[in-house]
Amino acid sequence: MIHVLTIEFIPYFEIERLDSSARIDRLLKVVKQNKIVLLEGRLKKTEESDLIAKTMSMIDEHFKGIELAVVDPDKAESRRFIERLRKEVVSLLLGDRQGFTIIGPANIVKEIKKDPNKIQLLTEEVREKFPHKKKQGSSKKKKRR
Amino acid sequence: MIKKLMSKLMDKFLTGIFKRKKKIRLGLYGPPNGGKTTLANKICEDWLGKGNAMGTVSAIEHETREVTVKEQIIVKSKDNKKEIEFTLADTPGIATRIDYEDFMKKGMKAKEAKKRAKEATKGVIDAIKWLDEMDCVIVVLDSTKDPYSQVNITIIGNLAARDIPVLVVANKIDMKKANVKKIENAFPQYSVVPISAKKGKNIEKFYESLFEVAD
Numbered sequence: 613m614i615h616v617l618t619i620e621f622i623p624y625f626e627i628e629r630l631d632s633s634a635r636i637d638r639l640l641k642v643v644k645q646n647k648i649v650l651l652e653g654r655l656k657k658t659e660e661s662d663l664i665a666k667t668m669s670m671i672d673e674h675f676k677g678i679e680l681a682v683v684d685p686d687k688a689e690s691r692r693f694i695e696r697l698r699k700e701v702v703s704l705l706l707g708d709r710q711g712f713t714i715i716g717p718a719n720i721v722k723e724i725k726k727d728p729n730k731i732q733l734l735t736e737e738v739r740e741k742f743p744h745k746k747k748q749g750s751s752k753k754k755k756r757r
Numbered sequence: 758m759i760k761k762l763m764s765k766l767m768d769k770f771l772t773g774i775f776k777r778k779k780k781i782r783l784g785l786y787g788p789p790n791g792g793k794t795t796l797a798n799k800i801c802e803d804w805l806g807k808g809n810a811m812g813t814v815s816a817i818e819h820e821t822r823e824v825t826v827k828e829q830i831i832v833k834s835k836d837n838k839k840e841i842e843f844t845l846a847d848t849p850g851i852a853t854r855i856d857y858e859d860f861m862k863k864g865m866k867a868k869e870a871k872k873r874a875k876e877a878t879k880g881v882i883d884a885i886k887w888l889d890e891m892d893c894v895i896v897v898l899d900s901t902k903d904p905y906s907q908v909n910i911t912i913i914g915n916l917a918a919r920d921i922p923v924l925v926v927a928n929k930i931d932m933k934k935a936n937v938k939k940i941e942n943a944f945p946q947y948s949v950v951p952i953s954a955k956k957g958k959n960i961e962k963f964y965e966s967l968f969e970v971a972d
Contacts, residue, residue, distance in 0.1 A: 677854030
């Protein structure tokens, strides 16, 4: 059986001029359509916690929450002074535009595992489509991507 | 501005002459089932006496669904020269997903599981709201689990953005799978104290570190 997994790319300029609340609404709107968001850049730390709070307020029997991962090249440690300086300058110029953020609906993305060289999305079948199968104990299928 | 500075200096001078006593709002934060309530109970029993536990603990996630506060916990330093008065807030575990079906897998009935999930979502929102009220935070992590989860990074990043002092606790070191090094590597800019809140292991070191962070 073929299952379609939709990833929607949101470039940073699309959220750049929005305030925090509108940014979060924009992202959650896509996630609630059972799509995985690939956002260029990252949210501010306080926006990340606001995203969690907003997600919690939306949880019901059908929407179980989100899985979130922020990939931040800033965090890669370097011992060389020149390299650190270069990172500081890039960070100053690009700000939150650096890196990327993945947000997936929890009923599709079971877990996001980060590794220095790869990202793994552990997905599961959309439960709503096959409720009878789940009850019979057919269990979830894990896919590694 | 100068008046404020003078008042601060005077305050410091006077508390230095007599005995150093501070009042700190201390929050216990972290993902669900990290051992926040177990640690809160240990702190309360150590400094308020037996029978002063803060909350119940459970193997099922989201047992704590409300922020619980205990006031006037006076912690003394090892040499007895300093003391800090804490208002301790035990917060619900922060999560990005809450599925009532996960509770049903642990044996709960659908109605009970849905109620627990609803309360848990509210608890997470409250825990996030309370962040602004804290003077100092202990992030309690389960040392048998992967510390690189986005929830941990978001909590600690938020505290850093708010300039709130943080002490990271690597809990459950009595378990075979415990890996404190992994937590230290994940958060190299913070002091990490390995403890077992359940067994009271290394708890003296924890209080010492708490003094260093909160003082």
